Amino acid sequence: MDFSSLHNYYERLVFEYICEHKVDEYPERDDEFFQDVACYALTRLPARYIRHDIDMAFYLAPGERNAMLDKVAEAVDGAAAFIDDRRRKAVGG
Numbered sequence: 001m002d003f004s005s006l007h008n009y010y011e012r013l014v015f016e017y018i019c020e021h022k023v024d025e026y027p028e029r030d031d032e033f034f035q036d037v038a039c040y041a042l043t044r045l046p047a048r049y050i051r052h053d054i055d056m057a058f059y060l061a062p063g064e065r066n067a068m069l070d071k072v073a074e075a076v077d078g079a080a081a082f083i084d085d086r087r088r089k090a091v092g093g
Helices: 009-022 031-043 055-059 064-092
Strands: none
16 A cells, blocks of 8 residues: 555645745754754644645635644744754753
């Protein structure tokens, strides 16, 4: 059996948000930082597993996508601040 098409829909939303909003905000940070941010944010979001992204268009209620994007922004913003703070303390302390 091949389950490779299954994934958490929030993954794509988190990755896109990081690329569009966080990379420029943290220019001194490397890929590992952003991977840590993604992992931390994803653990704070619900799992929403699908087979194909297009499937979500049929399952989302009106306004639900905007609510999901708001949750992603909150989770990623918090994760970036948390990870950045931890790394600064580790280097400075």
